[in-house]
Amino acid sequence: MPSPSAVSPASPSSSSFSLRRIAAPAFGPSLLFGIGEGAILPIVPLTARDLGASVPMAALMVALIGIGSLLNNIPASLITMRWGERWAIVAAGVWSALGMALCVGTSHLALFGAGCFMVGMSQAIYNLARQSYMTEAVPIAYRARALSTLGGVMRIGMFIGPFLAAATVHGFGLQAAYVVGIVGAMGAAIVGARIPDLEAPPLPPGHAPAAAPTIASTLRDHKHVFLTLGIGVVLISAVRASRQAVIPLWADHLALAPSVASLIYGLAGGIDMLVFYPAGKVMDLKGRVWVAVPSMLIMGLAMLLMPLTTGTLTLLCAALAIGFGNGIGSGIIMTVGADHSPRHGRAHFLGVWRLMSDIGSSCGPALLSFLAASLSLASGIAVVGLMALAAAATLGYWIPRHGDRGGRRRQG
Template sequence: MSSPPAASTSTPTPPFSLWRIAIPAFAPSLLFGLGEGAILPIVPLTARDLGASVPMAALVIAMIGIGSLFNNIPASMITMRWGERWAIVAAGVWSGLGMLLCVLTSHLGLFATGCFMVGMSQAVYNLARQSYMTEAVPIEYRARALSTLGGVMRIGMFAGPFLAAAAVHAFGLWAAYVVGIVAVMAAAAIGARIPDLEAPPVPAGQAAPASTSIVSTLRDHRRVFLTLGIGVVLVSAVRASRQAVIPLWADHLMLAPSVASLIYGLAGGIDMLVFYPAGKVMDRKGRRWVAVPSMLIMGLAMLLMPFTSGVVTLLIASLAIGFGNGIGSGMIMTLGADHSPRHGRAHFLGIWRLMSDIGSSCGPALLSLLAGGLSLAAGIAATGLIAFAAAGMLGYWIPRHGSAGGKGRGVAR
């Protein structure tokens, strides 16, 4: 009599869970956001202490954004060369060194250089983190993962100024940079412990793909960049402008600064509460179900804002802007991940992020130009129209079924 077959000793692979990877995946983003949030309100004050005029202080804080803008393409090369894990570590260390330079120097030019270094590290970190999550998370969880990634960084940016305020009250302005240094170095330490990703396998019978470059990536994916990519530029312009719209219109209504800050903070609170449900909708129903409403809500709220005349009406419009922006958390990253190729992904995402940063730079500049040449109301209304244009482009060019047909699909590792 034959004996029964031996039971298999292999165990089934447990289903993927975002909670299981929460600390290695999201803790560095929380800490990186906290570190940057800690220093952002303090940078112009430090610049003024070092002798900068008000316009010069504004330029110094803009150096962070400029550093990010100009480093997106080099960030893709760094990530391709070192891999996502070590790019994340390098970004944290470089940001810490930039903040340390800000603390140690008494020269305005060197202080501006430190701010530029922080912006450079921001580009490397964001690209490497997005590339890693795109590869490490199954596509059916991608939008939730990237929305959460963007959401926790916003939480860190929100909490950072409060920690910095306590440190500055106790020790002085320099203490805010210490908070920032500790946070970004902790992000680097956690990033060093995340597992390396395996290279994408080459299908049987196929030759290994040729190496990619920025030029070849632009050529091969020019249709995406010239269609959906333009929509992303418009989305980023609207998002960046919203940060100036609320306080500027509150000032136009002659509200007290404390009231303006409260309205801005409440809008930010709504923004942070809705990122995960929005990501879930994107995964379940498709990207268009969130991307288009996000821009329509923000556009309508901005068109109506010039008609607000007091605290209550401005608060309602601001909350609508916060809600529209919040449900779009991770949207740009998700769309970039959907369309990115497995081979040469970092180059694609570097160009994608560059387009996003161009929009972020041009949006507030256009608002300023229109406000100065026409009126603040005209500038805000024009931003609302840009949001409607973005909604139209996203609605037309985003694939109607889920993501980009599974292109760039990652696997859990």
Template sequence: MPSPSDLPTASEFSFRKIAVQAFGPSLLFGVGEGAILPIIPLTARDLGASVPIAALIVGLISLGSLLNNIPASLITIRWGERWAIVAAGIWSAMGMALCLWTSDLRLFSIGCLMVGMSQAVYYLARQSYMAEAVPIAYRARAMSTLGGVMRIGMFIGPFLAAAGVHAYGLDAAYAIGIVAAIAAAAIGARLPDLKAAPLPAGQVAPASVTTLSTLRDHRRVFLTLGIGVVLVAAVRASRQAVIPLWAEHLALAPALASLIYGLSGGIDMLVFYPAGKVMDHKGRRWVAVPSMLIMGTALILMPFTHGFTTLLIAALAIGFGNGIGSGMIMTLGADHSPSHGRAHFLGVWRLLSDIGSSFGPALLSFLAGSLSLAAGIATTGGIALLAAGALAYWIPHQDRT
């Protein structure tokens, strides 16, 4: 098992050597989640749930991730990144299997919660592994690619599920998800374990790290750049609802709304690697700030769109802005995480991200209900601009090597 000293230097490193083991599980996790997410509310309805309850059950996936971020750090520390990834794949498959085989709505809800719990473990373990295994000169490209291949999987998954559901019914989507999760675990099992390098002669081992000590020792980062992470996550989570809701407001046909959403997602997937390269060579600010500025401007202008073409332009801008920010939160987390106690730090970092992901859509829903959908979308755009300012101010000037 290699130690960090055994890992390649920047001049020796090649993505080709780790591509399958490092990025394959992300692609497959994305396929599995993408396959089941559109089907969960339909299954819930078939099991007798009302529309609000079905929406709540979908939200259990995000809740499971939110609640499990800190336990995920403990699991990763106890078992190591490789076995944490394997465990996440198996736990996700078990949750999907419970969704597939139960006819009880409560058990179905537990299955969805299990899928969300596995997300937290997997996301943290893969980020922690890449932060250790990849030289810092390639870090942003590695994190951007992790986020990018996950999005590709999320894009592919619904199409595979659609074909399976057409041929065999709703159960086929869960079968696809189970196969993808198990395959992700199998590929993840091939990752080499990482061991801490031995301490230099005469150096004393650092004190034991806990979540509380991590919060105390890194409180300045969490209360500054961490706020920016919350804002970024809020905007990203809200954008997924904004496009279809505004398309419906404009009375566009569902097929046109789906086309706009798909094209926006396509742009999102195409730009992640070049953006990572810019972050590695020029610095994190060069991508993080423009990402939020572009999304914020597009969201603020979206309520002024009046048809297919103008909405498509705004949606493409949102997709581009979100795409260049792929892996941004993971990269910043890895940059600021200590080598000793990294998993604890990243667990808190992911918790901040998940808080933002829960807060954004909730605020959008509240404003759309109390004021108007246009006000909710414009406010989301304002949050994006606020995030751009926070990132510009708090990302260190010397953030690369």
């Protein structure tokens, strides 16, 4: 028999469900995990430099976190399928803490890099497990709000983390930031261990269990989704990752003071964090396309206009538009992926989905760098803007309209 704390995927109903009731166990780990990672990200290159790394090598240490996430999306799906979402979340928190402990406890650059890679691995496991859990535990009528809040809470944690790290570093040195990170990661694991288990609904009489899905069968059965909406996911991720470099780089191009550039970036991040829940509610009530397309249109137009900015005020307006567009799109990748994921083999589907997202996140800044070096920074930013418009067109065509969120294939 299922334990009393178990939750059946079929059990939640729209009439009895409340996001507030599940807030602490569902969103608490995301906040703590975000704080932990946000605390160490600005410190990683500085620590690498202290260990004797060159500037390019220090940048590589930061990149190893993203590489670790990219390469472990598929293994993360296998772990989640084998051990379940709850224990995958716990394992991710513990593994991230171990990676941070390795970073702070070694004087060898290679071991430091291994610790950074472990932190990236934990990202892949945690992100997939939390998305899979929320997809199962939340009724579809609340799905976008839940996943948008999940993404927004993670961003809040990533925003808080550097400030906590700054305070501890000021008092105790660089290593203190990793202590903040370890506490955040272990806190996420402890809270995650209290999440109720998910139990599959009983099979109807006379029905045998379906054969266990594989990565190959998932790719084959859902290739239409991956080749249509999946392309949109790659484009969204590329634009979002590039935006983090676009604002400070263009501020530097305009010869603005670093403090001004940081203020503009921070204000854009603040707008980003304010609008995730209203956007999720619109997606639930009106349909996913009502947020996905405006999000990319706003970001695309702001990117195209950014090379025309000439000073602090005009750059601030463009940056705030980018922050608003990104903010209303919080959770859109997770929500669309959840809508199309099958109940049987969901972790495999989401593993491929997140792999496509991480490919976009890796390729976007690389493309911006290449175009800035070969043409100009303005040309690179404009191309990123065009990619956002292409994402809007792709999502607008392929996302099912409201009332058909379950994944019916669009004919075209």
